[in-house]
Amino acid sequence: MKIKKQEPNLSEVFSKISAIIEQGKTAAYSYANNSTNLMFWNIGQYINKVILNSNRAEYGKKILSTVSIKLVLKYGKNFAEINLYRMKRFADIFTKIFCEKKN
Numbered sequence: 001m002k003i004k005k006q007e008p009n010l011s012e013v014f015s016k017i018s019a020i021i022e023q024g025k026t027a028a029y030s031y032a033n034n035s036t037n038l039m040f041w042n043i044g045q046y047i048n049k050v051i052l053n054s055n056r057a058e059y060g061k062k063i064l065s066t067v068s069i070k071l072v073l074k075y076g077k078n079f080a081e082i083n084l085y086r087m088k089r090f091a092d093i094f095t096k097i098f099c100e101k102k103n
Contacts, residue, residue, distance in 0.1 A: 044091025047084060 008016075052060040064084055071079035 040087045041091050041094055043084065044087035044089070045095070047088045048091055052088065 047064065051063055065081050068079060068081035068084050071084075077083075
């Protein structure tokens with residue numbers, strides 16, 4: 001005797017496809033958030049090491065102020081001077097926490 005395979009109904013198909021879409025969206029949001037955090041950390045590290053970690057801190061601050069204006073024009077307000085300093089601080093704190101956990 002042959003068992004007849006039951007066709008999925010519209011509600012089941014819709015639910016399954018919706019679940020796949022939601023899983024994909026959640027994964028994409030998570031990936032984007034991780035990438036953004038890593039970008040901000042890299043910017044903060046660069047600011048700490050290259051721009052502000054010299055003996056000429058005032059010169060570094062002027063560079064940061066000037067470059068932030070150009071970055072805002074090209075990439076938007078997320079790269080305003082105050083946010084660049086926040087990225088610097090984020091890199092400081094995150095690096096300290098990460099190094100403490102390693103030791």
